[in-house]
Amino acid sequence: MLRIPDLGRDFMEWFSKNLPYLLAGVSVGGQYALIAIGYTMVYGILRLINFAHGDIFMIAGLIMIYASASMPMYVSIPLVLIATVILGFLIERVAYKPLRSAPRMSVMISAIGVSYLLQNLALYITGGLAQQYPAIPWISDTIQVFGASTKRVTVITPVLTIVLVIILVALIKYTKIGMAMRAAAKDFETSQLMGIKINSVISMTFIIGSFLAAVGSLLFFTNYTGVTPTVGAMPGLKAFVAAVFGGIGSIPGAVIGAFIIGICENIIKGMGWTTFSDAFTFALLIIVLIAKPTGLFGEKATDKV
Amino acid sequence: MTKKKAAVINVALIAALLIALYIMEQILPPTAMVFTVLKKGAIYALVAVSMNLLNGFTGLFSLGQAGFMLLGAYTYGILTIPVEQREFVYQYFDGGIVKFTVPVVVALIAAGAVAAVFAYLIGLPVLRLKSDYLAIATLGFAEIIRAVFQWDKLGPLTNGSNLLRSYPTFQSVLYPFIVSGICIAIIVMLINSTYGRAFKAIRDDEVAAEAMGINLAHHKRMAFIISSFFAGVSGALLAMYQTTIQASMFKSAMTYEILLIVVIGGIGSVTGSCISSFLFIIFSEWILRFLDNDTYIGSFHVPLLRSGFRKVVFSVIIMVIVLFFRKGIMGTREFSVQGICNFFTGKSRKKKAVKGGDSND
Amino acid sequence: MTENVLKVENVTMQFGGVLAVDNMNIEVNKGEIISLIGPNGAGKTTAFNVITGVYAPTNGAVYFNGKKIIENHPQGKMKKLYQGENNGKYSSVLAPTPDKITKLGIARTFQNIRLFKSQTAFENILIAKHLRRTSNLFTATFHLNGKEEAQMREEAEELLRILGLEDVRDELATSLPYGKQRRLEIARALATKPELLLLDEPAAGMNPQETDELTAFIARIRDEFGLTIFMIEHHMDLVMEISDRIYVLDFGKPIAAGTPDEIQNNPRVIEAYLGGSVDE
Numbered sequence: 001m002l003r004i005p006d007l008g009r010d011f012m013e014w015f016s017k018n019l020p021y022l023l024a025g026v027s028v029g030g031q032y033a034l035i036a037i038g039y040t041m042v043y044g045i046l047r048l049i050n051f052a053h054g055d056i057f058m059i060a061g062l063i064m065i066y067a068s069a070s071m072p073m074y075v076s077i078p079l080v081l082i083a084t085v086i087l088g089f090l091i092e093r094v095a096y097k098p099l100r101s102a103p104r105m106s107v108m109i110s111a112i113g114v115s116y117l118l119q120n121l122a123l124y125i126t127g128g129l130a131q132q133y134p135a136i137p138w139i140s141d142t143i144q145v146f147g148a149s150t151k152r153v154t155v156i157t158p159v160l161t162i163v164l165v166i167i168l169v170a171l172i173k174y175t176k177i178g179m180a181m182r183a184a185a186k187d188f189e190t191s192q193l194m195g196i197k198i199n200s201v202i203s204m205t206f207i208i209g210s211f212l213a214a215v216g217s218l219l220f221f222t223n224y225t226g227v228t229p230t231v232g233a234m235p236g237l238k239a240f241v242a243a244v245f246g247g248i249g250s251i252p253g254a255v256i257g258a259f260i261i262g263i264c265e266n267i268i269k270g271m272g273w274t275t276f277s278d279a280f281t282f283a284l285l286i287i288v289l290i291a292k293p294t295g296l297f298g299e300k301a302t303d304k305v
Numbered sequence: 306m307t308k309k310k311a312a313v314i315n316v317a318l319i320a321a322l323l324i325a326l327y328i329m330e331q332i333l334p335p336t337a338m339v340f341t342v343l344k345k346g347a348i349y350a351l352v353a354v355s356m357n358l359l360n361g362f363t364g365l366f367s368l369g370q371a372g373f374m375l376l377g378a379y380t381y382g383i384l385t386i387p388v389e390q391r392e393f394v395y396q397y398f399d400g401g402i403v404k405f406t407v408p409v410v411v412a413l414i415a416a417g418a419v420a421a422v423f424a425y426l427i428g429l430p431v432l433r434l435k436s437d438y439l440a441i442a443t444l445g446f447a448e449i450i451r452a453v454f455q456w457d458k459l460g461p462l463t464n465g466s467n468l469l470r471s472y473p474t475f476q477s478v479l480y481p482f483i484v485s486g487i488c489i490a491i492i493v494m495l496i497n498s499t500y501g502r503a504f505k506a507i508r509d510d511e512v513a514a515e516a517m518g519i520n521l522a523h524h525k526r527m528a529f530i531i532s533s534f535f536a537g538v539s540g541a542l543l544a545m546y547q548t549t550i551q552a553s554m555f556k557s558a559m560t561y562e563i564l565l566i567v568v569i570g571g572i573g574s575v576t577g578s579c580i581s582s583f584l585f586i587i588f589s590e591w592i593l594r595f596l597d598n599d600t601y602i603g604s605f606h607v608p609l610l611r612s613g614f615r616k617v618v619f620s621v622i623i624m625v626i627v628l629f630f631r632k633g634i635m636g637t638r639e640f641s642v643q644g645i646c647n648f649f650t651g652k653s654r655k656k657k658a659v660k661g662g663d664s665n666d
Numbered sequence: 667m668t669e670n671v672l673k674v675e676n677v678t679m680q681f682g683g684v685l686a687v688d689n690m691n692i693e694v695n696k697g698e699i700i701s702l703i704g705p706n707g708a709g710k711t712t713a714f715n716v717i718t719g720v721y722a723p724t725n726g727a728v729y730f731n732g733k734k735i736i737e738n739h740p741q742g743k744m745k746k747l748y749q750g751e752n753n754g755k756y757s758s759v760l761a762p763t764p765d766k767i768t769k770l771g772i773a774r775t776f777q778n779i780r781l782f783k784s785q786t787a788f789e790n791i792l793i794a795k796h797l798r799r800t801s802n803l804f805t806a807t808f809h810l811n812g813k814e815e816a817q818m819r820e821e822a823e824e825l826l827r828i829l830g831l832e833d834v835r836d837e838l839a840t841s842l843p844y845g846k847q848r849r850l851e852i853a854r855a856l857a858t859k860p861e862l863l864l865l866d867e868p869a870a871g872m873n874p875q876e877t878d879e880l881t882a883f884i885a886r887i888r889d890e891f892g893l894t895i896f897m898i899e900h901h902m903d904l905v906m907e908i909s910d911r912i913y914v915l916d917f918g919k920p921i922a923a924g925t926p927d928e929i930q931n932n933p934r935v936i937e938a939y940l941g942g943s944v945d946e
Contacts, residue, residue, distance in 0.1 A: 047437070102631065104437065105436065109564065109568050109627055110627050110628065116562075116565065117617070117621065120617050120619070121617050123613045125613075127613065230558070233558075240441065275453075275455060279448065279449040279452040281445075282446065282448050283445075283449060285441065286446070289431075289434055290434075293434070
């Protein structure tokens, strides 16, 4: 009988010791979720791993730095969102649309090319130096949660993420464009035959994905302060893993996958295994791909002989 | 023109090339830019061809090349740092745990072998995956390998996140040419063998290939292991060229660069990969260099030109190739003496075949 | 017990809740030409895919030359879902991959032609010679298998000649006219040196004249290569003319079997064809 309270106390002890990591995990998870949605939506429709998505996220960070240097926050934040959306839209139009009928590999290579271009562009603009991310008032403030001090963004992120996801899911479920998106994800060719304007659906997908990535970047860099040209690559890949983990094409799946990855990664950091926090994500990816390639919520696809 | 005659011409061309390189080395100062380009180009040619064997000839879209190069580089370094130097190299790890050295040639082969063993192990789970999932899984493995090699606990072996250095390197430009040349020649011979045909069958149609009695798992694994072996060797060569090894060199960006080389050269063309490797290096390291320098014409400051602009222009060029010249320089064709002869005599070549593909290397 | 080349025993193939093939029994004797007919969606190609190892059957067994080559029984989720017959009759699992089946001596063609598209006609055939190799990776790479390589090439040339494809030897497979593509696919299957050849709608998309040619062609290769042929076909002229026996499949269930005459007068067959989709 004595063991149960013991366990409870052990857990409380573990909990309070790991609280900062758990909080960070939930927060990072929310940020990954915002990026992961872009991956999962694009993959759902185009069957394309948009390698450039992580770099769009990075560019959003850079835009914020340069915008806030000369403009007040209430101008620069909307500007970041708009500019990132335009960037995502343009990338799709220039680099992916011409390859619509090309083999999947060509489009993926094009995505890698865009990623390479964006990174080099960032390198050129910043001169290779890490840029200081501005402190956004209110969300950068330090607060106390269960006795652990943290930035307010840590608490805001999961809430904001969930609100945005609910809006997005409603959008996809109840609006006309959302219905078109679902149709295109189900069967690309047939939906085209049914009169769905596939190009505007795809553009919309990129617009939503980029918008969420921009929001994600505002939250992410508030915690991490430095923007370098390659800073987007890792969160991008992790968000992709989250999308695969949740079942690619599924938005709730991507969000849940992102939170799990964010939390696990930070607990691993808390255990002093920082070197392996990245490796863990990929190990998870490989395990998921082998054990259940359709992920947690994915639909099964079969090949016809 | 008979096969034999073509072979003789190819051998003669290779000999002429090597002699020309030798003469160049005698005339030009060893610091000349041309040698940097040639050395690096030869190394990249090998890794690009090894990637092409997988992506272009077997149809396996793998992005693990940097990871296998890392394995090769580290294996080479660990096995060849002179014993008396180890104390200084492994200064934080009591001189490391490896207390012997092996000859350079053995170390080069071991570099390939270690990469091949890892490829075998990684291939067991990932080769069952399809196209883009395979790509992301191999990319993931490369990242895991990189993290593991930087791990402090493995320091006595890998020197953690510190540099490996003081191992034997090469001076002459002939060295990477000969090693890469031999390796590429072996890959070409493989592609021309019955196994190479089986690889191409898998690329064209997996279902049909299996129905024709080709064991998919076995052949995919074989291609993966062989490709990784040569990636390992090229990693060792790169280590020799750079004179230091650090795990952070082998990021996924490196794999992307190699992939872009393969694409520019033509997916499925060995000679295309070789040509584009040299072009890639020439452009990125040499010709476009001026873009990185502040330039004044009279008192006019040429806009945009400053550090980093070269890479921007370079990536734009790559995007143009990817978008508008999707077949790359060579498509799936091969550069060969016979092809040129036929071109000049006006004979059309319906059939493509890899013949002495290293003639331009 | 008569020695048959192929024996399909109680084979059931169920996808989720759909019975694609339901308790199928087929016997093919040496030297016969057997046809499998039935309306679209009757499960004919699925049956082929089971025999060639593409799918492991949900239940049942397949024998080749009296030796069991495939066997399976409902497992996992299927234990509950299974709707077919003979549950519990089979207990072991034998599910070789398609390449193993081909190696045993069963070759096939595909309904929707699947040639190696970047390869020439000659190379397509040469690739199929790969499975009978004795060379290993090392000897093949370093061209130490010259004799075998030469023999492979010679056999491939000969197949081209026998099948009348030598004039398109160096054409890309996909640039050939349709009839020749079909023929090349058969040549490629023959290159694996099969005893049993499975043809999946060899006359699909052919006009009556081409179909006549194909009829003669199938009979000819049967004699010339000492083959047993099992085919799926919709062209009734062809089927009735060359089949020794015919099996009829409807909704996954075998509804009739017999000689062409017997089948033509079988009321159940007539009903299946007139009631189902009409292919002729």
